[in-house]
Amino acid sequence: MMMRALLGLSIVLLQFWTVGIAWAKDETLTYDRVFLSTSADTQVENDTLAAILYAQREGTKLSTLANEVNQLITKAVQQSKQIPSVDVQTLAYQTNPVYDKQRLASWRVRQSIRLESQDSAILSQLIGDLQSTLAVESINYSVSPGKQREVEDKLITEAIDAFTQRAKLITKQFGRSNYRLVEVNINTAGTPIRPMAVRGGVMAMEAAVAPPTIEAGKQDVQITVNGTIEMQLE
Numbered sequence: 001m002m003m004r005a006l007l008g009l010s011i012v013l014l015q016f017w018t019v020g021i022a023w024a025k026d027e028t029l030t031y032d033r034v035f036l037s038t039s040a041d042t043q044v045e046n047d048t049l050a051a052i053l054y055a056q057r058e059g060t061k062l063s064t065l066a067n068e069v070n071q072l073i074t075k076a077v078q079q080s081k082q083i084p085s086v087d088v089q090t091l092a093y094q095t096n097p098v099y100d101k102q103r104l105a106s107w108r109v110r111q112s113i114r115l116e117s118q119d120s121a122i123l124s125q126l127i128g129d130l131q132s133t134l135a136v137e138s139i140n141y142s143v144s145p146g147k148q149r150e151v152e153d154k155l156i157t158e159a160i161d162a163f164t165q166r167a168k169l170i171t172k173q174f175g176r177s178n179y180r181l182v183e184v185n186i187n188t189a190g191t192p193i194r195p196m197a198v199r200g201g202v203m204a205m206e207a208a209v210a211p212p213t214i215e216a217g218k219q220d221v222q223i224t225v226n227g228t229i230e231m232q233l234e
Contacts, residue, residue, distance in 0.1 A: 032174075032231040033182060036166055040158035041222035044151050046141035049120040049216070051127050052091070053134040054112040058098065065109040066095070072133050073111050079130070086117045086126060112137065118144060120216060141216050148221070152188055155223035159186070163225045176231040184227030 055072035057065040073090065080088040091112040098106045113134075117123040120141075127136065143151075163184075171179045 032176075032233065033228050034167075034170055034231065035226070035228050036163060036170070037224065037226035038159055038162040038166055039222055039224040040155040040162065041220060042151065042155065043218040044143050044147065044221050045218055046143055046216045047147055048116060048118050048142050048144045049123050049139070050114060050116040050142065051123065051139045052112050052114050052137040053127070053130055054110055054137055055134050056108065056110040058106055058108045060106050062095070062107045062109070065107055069109045069111050073113060076113055076130050076134055080113070080115055080126060083117075083122060083126060085119045086115055086123055089114045089116075143219060143221070151221050152223060155221065156186060156225075159223045159225040163227065167229045171229070171231050174231055176233075179229045179231045182228040182230050184225065187224045187226075189222045189224065 053076070055069045055076070057068045059065050077088055077090065080086050091114055093111045094109070096108045096110075097104055098108050115123060115126065127139070167179055167181075171177075
């Protein structure tokens with residue numbers, strides 16, 4: 001019985017000793033670590049214009065409303081497809097009851113289309129033409145994916161160079177000759193573009209509508225590089 005107790009105590013002590021060694025190793029690995037963060041940013045011209053327009057009708061005869069909305073959207077899509085530089089997409093089709101004092105009073109039918117182009121002048125003119133029959137829900141500018149990637153690739157190079165230079169500076173100031181990279185993260189960030197809401201009537205307009213005044217503007221694109229370095233002991 002005594003031998004079993006001594007053997008058990010030896011195993012426990014051995015386990016604590018092993019854990020102590022592991023803890024000591026971990027402590028060594030995390031010694032002289034420094035967290036760094038650098039960034040690079042620029043302003044980019046928005047080059048893609050997008051607009052959402054819709055047809056909406058309200059009345060008591062659902063079939064008539066649906067037919068009118070379908071005709072308006074079909075005509076708008078056909079007109080938009082005649083312009084090669086404009087991409088057109090149909091969006092949600094909605095049929096909703098309208099109540100008056102908890103009684104069904106009428107129906108509302110609505111469908112939207114989304115137009116997008118990198119030729120803002122042409123799309124602006126098309127929006128003005130379509131406003132004779134459709135209403136504008138929103139207009140917004142953005143940066144195209146290709147241009148976004150091009151700018152981000154350049155900023156990534158700048159941010160990494162800045163991170164490397166700062167890591168070397170800190171290592172030198174602490175009197176060390178070298179460092180190793182433990183962990184690094186690269187994050188992208190930009191200023192979100194809010195759609196510009198435009199009020200418009202849902203019925204067909206009698207007179208021609210002038211194209212909306214739209215300014216592309218710019219948005220901020222930023223790359224942040226943050227990570228941890230470990231300064232090597234002499």
